[in-house]
Each structure stands twice: as structure tokens, then as C-alpha cells.
Amino acid sequence: MDAKAMKIEAARAALEHVTSGMRLGIGTGSTAEEFVRLLAVKVAEGMKIIGVPTSERTAALCVQLGVPLSTLEETPELDLTIDGADEVDADLSLIKGGGGALLREKIVASASAKMIVIADESKIVDTLGRFPLPIEVNRFGLKATETAVRKAAASLGLSGPLTLRMTGGEPFVTDGGHLILDASFGRIPDARALSDALHAIPGVVEHGLFLGLADLAVIAGSTGIRTLVPAR
Numbered sequence: 001m002d003a004k005a006m007k008i009e010a011a012r013a014a015l016e017h018v019t020s021g022m023r024l025g026i027g028t029g030s031t032a033e034e035f036v037r038l039l040a041v042k043v044a045e046g047m048k049i050i051g052v053p054t055s056e057r058t059a060a061l062c063v064q065l066g067v068p069l070s071t072l073e074e075t076p077e078l079d080l081t082i083d084g085a086d087e088v089d090a091d092l093s094l095i096k097g098g099g100g101a102l103l104r105e106k107i108v109a110s111a112s113a114k115m116i117v118i119a120d121e122s123k124i125v126d127t128l129g130r131f132p133l134p135i136e137v138n139r140f141g142l143k144a145t146e147t148a149v150r151k152a153a154a155s156l157g158l159s160g161p162l163t164l165r166m167t168g169g170e171p172f173v174t175d176g177g178h179l180i181l182d183a184s185f186g187r188i189p190d191a192r193a194l195s196d197a198l199h200a201i202p203g204v205v206e207h208g209l210f211l212g213l214a215d216l217a218v219i220a221g222s223t224g225i226r227t228l229v230p231a232r
């Protein structure tokens with residue numbers, strides 16, 4: 001099975017957790033896109049759901065495929081969010097934000113009674129940090145925020161390149177109008193401590209550590225689907 005087929009299988013298995021009437025958070029990224037495609041088929045067959053998208057990109061795909069949408073203003077409490085991840089550990093702590101949607105993804109997941117992560121087995125890690133940690137920052141005071149992030153990381157024994165995310169020669173701008181610093185700190189032994197330290201920096205809008213949010217991970221591998229629950 002190639003990577004795309006695994007993403008489709010994970011999305012298909014997660015779709016079994018969706019029932020008619022649900023208020024659904026809909027994630028962002030290539031795996032979440034496969035979920036949207038399968039969800040659209042169910043909607044066309046008569047399943048009644050209302051979706052809250054985690055990015056403009058996901059919203060556009062849902063509109064294109066006929067998945068009915070709402071907003072968190074209209075629908076502030078959701079039953080379930082299904083989303084991809086860049087890394088998943090045994091506690092179902094995640095790194096997210098490879099596609100730049102981390103802020104809306106975290107808001108939507110936090111407004112949901114349950115979160116299911118869908119991924120292929122390449123995303124499983126023993127310790128978070130192989131994938132650079134996306135940190136969404138305000139444009140104002142970028143250099144000062146960067147310095148503060150470096151200091152916060154150093155206080156936890158972490159260091160490494162902090163790279164302003166670029167696209168087409170220009171800084172990448174999130175749906176919220178912010179910038180992203182990708183932090184290649186390597187292994188993050190205490191993700192909670194790093195999360196707290198980053199949240200204490202005023203210029204940091206949000207970061208891609210999703211801790212205690214995922215309830216179930218549906219992981220597709222060459223030998224089939226397995227589900228993981230948090231070891232915590």
C-alpha cells in the first residue's frame with residue numbers, strides 16, 4: 001500500500017465513527033482531504049452532518065464536494081473532530097501545523113467532545129520532535145518573538161534552527177494573518193513544559209503541540225489499520 005492508499009484507509013476507518021446528526025470538526029492536510037472526499041460520498045447518500053472546517057482550504061474542498069458547513073459562531077460545540085497530524089506519540093500527543101492550519105485546528109479540536117487523529121504509520125514517533133515544530137507568531141515584533149522563543153527553548157535545554165516559513169519567495173501567511181516559525185529543536189522530552197513556555201511569550205499566537213486533545217488515533221500501515229488510545 002502506498003502512502004496515499006494508507007491515508008484513504010485511515011480516513012475510511014475514521015468515517016465509521018461519524019453518525020448522522022453529528023456536528024463535525026473537519027481537519028486540514030492531505031489525510032484530512034481524503035476524509036472529506038469519503039464524507040462527501042456519505043453526504044450525497046443522505047448522511048446529515050454539519051461540518052466546521054479548520055482552514056479556508058478545507059472549507060473550499062467541502063463547498064466543492066457539497067459537504068454542508070457551519071462556523072464556530074453558529075455551532076460553538078462539536079461532537080467530533082477528525083484531523084491529520086505530522087507526528088503522533090504513544091500518549092497521542094501530536095505535532096500539527098505542517099500545512100499551517102494549527103491555530104484553527106486547535107480551536108476546533110478544543111471545541112469538540114472528541115478528537116480522532118488519522119494518519120499513516122510514518123507519523124508514529126517514540127518522542128515528538130523529528131518534525132519541526134510550527135509556531136504561529138504575530139507579525140509585530142517578529143525578531144523579538146524569535147529571540148524569546150530561543151530563550152524559552154534554551155531554558156529547557158532545547159536549541160536548533162528557527163526558520164520563518166516561506167512560500168513562493170514570500171513569508172507564508174496563515175488563515176489568521178500570522179507568520180510561522182518552524183522550530184527544529186530535535187527530540188522534545190517534556191512537551192508540556194515547552195508548550196507552557198511558548199504560551200508565556202506574547203508574540204506567540206499558538207504552537208503545534210496538541211497535548212491531551214486526541215482521544216483516538218486511526219493509523220494505517222502496510223499490514224492494515226490499528227487504533228491507538230492515549231497511554232496516559
Ligand SMILES: O=C[C@H](O)[C@H](O)[C@H](O)COP(=O)(O)O
Pocket residue numbers: 027028029030031032083084085086095096097098099100101102105
Ligand atoms: O496544518 C496542517 C495540519 O496540522 C495537518 O493535519 C498536518 O500537517 C498533517 O497533514 P498531512 O495529512 O498532509 O500529512
